[in-house]
Amino acid sequence: MTNVARLVWLAGMLACVALLSTTLRFSYDLGLFLPEPTTAAQRVLVERLGAAPGARLILVALSGADDDAVDEAINALADTGLFTRVLAGPPSPGVDDIPDVVWSNRYLLRDAPLDAQMLAAALADRTADLALFAGGDFNRLLRGDPTMASLAALERLATNTGDADRWRTDDGTPVLLIETAAPAFDLAAQATAVDELRRTLDEAGLDAVPSGPGVFGVELRDTIHAEARNRSMLASLGLAIVLFVAYRRWPVLVLAALPLASGALAGLTAVALAFPAVHGITLAFGFTLLGIAIDYPLHLFSHARSTDATAAMQRIWPTLRLGAASTLVAYIAIALSGSQGAAQLGVFTAVGLLVAALVTRWILPAFVTASRPAVSSSARPARLRWTAVIVLLVAGSGLLVLAPHELWNNRLSDLSPVPPERLAQDNRFRQAVGTPSLRHIITLRDRDLQAVLQATEALDAELASARDAGSLRNWQTVTRLLPSAARFEARRARLPDDTALRVALRTALDGTPFAERAFDEFVGDVASSRSLPPLTVESFGGSALEPYVAAHLYQGSGEWVSVVSLFDVADPAALSAWLATQPGRPALVDFQAASQALVADYRGDTLRSLAIALAIILALLLWRLPVARALWSLSTVVAVVLTTAGLLLVLIGALNLYHLMALLLVAGLGLDYALFLSRSDDEGAHRADSRHAVLACGASTAVAFGVLAGSSIPALNALGTTVAIGTLISLAAAWWGAPGNLPD
């Protein structure tokens, strides 16, 4: 039997490694972790995570740099080829910057008719230009686009109406706006770009502070790598010391890791097979929740101190199995609580836990040898005391009620590991540069692209009244580049024919020094514009304007969504009310409100699932255990969780999703402790072994998570603090509630 088990285990692990080497892919799309959106605003939030208009932008403050130094930096950065835009101030588009798609459609990108009056005004302007400019570029533009329609189209995309030619923060520090060629989600390419950025600016002797999603992502990855490595080494060391003190044998250190490692490998393989990509958060939360599996071998080691390991396993297996089954129920509940991310987490932990328990049961005993002869002990079976449970229940509830905080923190940004002062700084830079609001957008949706574009055009025209009312400063729409087919065709129909254009041109040329022959290309281009097909989304593919179009128009949930980006929204309530009066159902999306509601929904879903899980676990315990022991165990767990939550609330304030996950682990650990310490058939040496095991489990968990509690990363800090406090309270509660004489 043992041999068969070992073979199955070995083959299974090898298969996992083989499968992982081919199928494992990681994703960092936070959208996976959000629940099914229920409102239009939440839908936009989930659809647009990571694809916001400014996601590829890096803002760099160059404190103390003069204009020359800034210009040198710009040139050096532009030469790297890693950035599509490097700007120190609002761009003034030049002849070289006109994308082909804008040049060929220049007469169809605005409504003003090409008549004699317009041409006369344009040629008067060109005469004045002639006094100052000359050469190939000037002539080229004059010949092909005397009305400068192409440059006007590009200028309509600029939104910074200020006079300043350079962006500065309030304290006068120059700010550069840099757009990476690499997409925001490609962290490796972002890292290359950010490294090169830092190196170039460092070489230029500039004191540079870069900021932006890409920079944060890279810094975060580096910090997390460093922190995770250092903290896990420290935690492992702490764990090793605890285990050595508890068992005095080195092999134990390796054996203790076996079920956890096997479980993690199996869980990871299951997720990799069941989902297109494994989310980073799945791993982080998953390993935390799976941490309970480190306790399983410890129970075996403690009980195998006095007897043969196989016999010890047979004795503790019912309790171990019950604890694992209860935890499994809770983890499956998570899997069913909503988002794909939660499903991943559930699958990872459930499979991991199952495998860890099976490995402990069938593989481990063969490797464990008795460490000392059996000792006689006078320890009596546990007597369950309710005092501890009641005291903790009262204390925990009291803390929760009396704490001067909201119980839950709904701010999605608080889950972000980026320090708040960096986010505030980023916000300051963004204000200096005038990037679109990251909080508010207007969306228009329809299954029909043309309907969306027409509604956007109508809104674009009407928004001026909202601006005049002071609700916002400016806005950008996709239709400035991509008009609806109807509008495109209307403009096309309005273009004058050759004869009419020639007549208008001759009238306009009167009194100017320009020769009519210079405008042959212009007349020819207007003629060919009359047969151009309407612009489509694809028309902009590969051009410098592709990101603009992609940021303002996308397909989500089978609908086309037009995004109107907003600048300086002063009065969202008034804007929202005004939008309600507009046709085409435009909606003001407040990402902050939407994300708070989503986090609350997510937690609500998880808590509901856990409530159901609790009922199932109660039924399971009542089925397998005497009523008193079942009720005592479960209420001990509830008391521990309440007290831990209450203490956290008082000590650190409102709880977030990380605390919730950690509390879940605390509940699992607490249940195990309670179940083992309340074993009614334990007496003598066995009773002593159970207490030894629980003490070893508690100490090792408290040490390992105590190390994480010292981390500067909010997630690790929250997980560490919660589990360390919770473990100690669990230990105390179980110990106090199920007293027995200590071994001699």
Added chain:
Amino acid sequence: MSRSINAVTAALVAWLACAHAVAAPPGLEEKLQSLRAGVLEEVAFREERHSDVLTKPAVFEGRLTYDAEANVMSKLVEAPVPVSMTVDERYVTVTRDDKTRRLKLSKRPELRALLAGFRGLLTGDTDALEENFHLEFGDLDFGELDPSGSDATWRLTMTPRSRRLKKHVDALLVDGNEQRVTAICTQMTNGDWQHMTFVAPPDTGQSPSD
């Protein structure tokens, strides 16, 4: 495209650093030093523009000003349309009918070339000139046959060094008499050319129409 412009700007900056290695043609140094002594803060000009986009040469009149302290040049066109252009180290500011447009100098290489030439002439800075242009300096002796009717006695021919400048400008011909520049002819690569003549203020005692 803008990347290549920036590359040129970077190259110009690099040249600034190693300009000392270049020796000026004989005689130029002294000429420029004497020109410098005669630098005027303001000079009236008349400019003819020749281009095949025009029916006949366009003529503009106005003043050029130079603030040596701030290194700011202005071209104030008074006729036929009032329009002005001020060039500082980085920007070209164009003002017409109280409306101001600002262009980055790096986007107007032909202006950059002109500017470098003017500045070098005005400040007598041979190095600055040599950085941007090949220089050829010689006496002019038109005798009775002087086609422009000017009293120029020397000519400095400036041909751009950088590929980017060469794309727009073939050469600048600077004509002068003693320590005074009398005319600058700019020959563009597309065949256009501009001829700008300067009228010295009366108190110098000299005038090209003498």
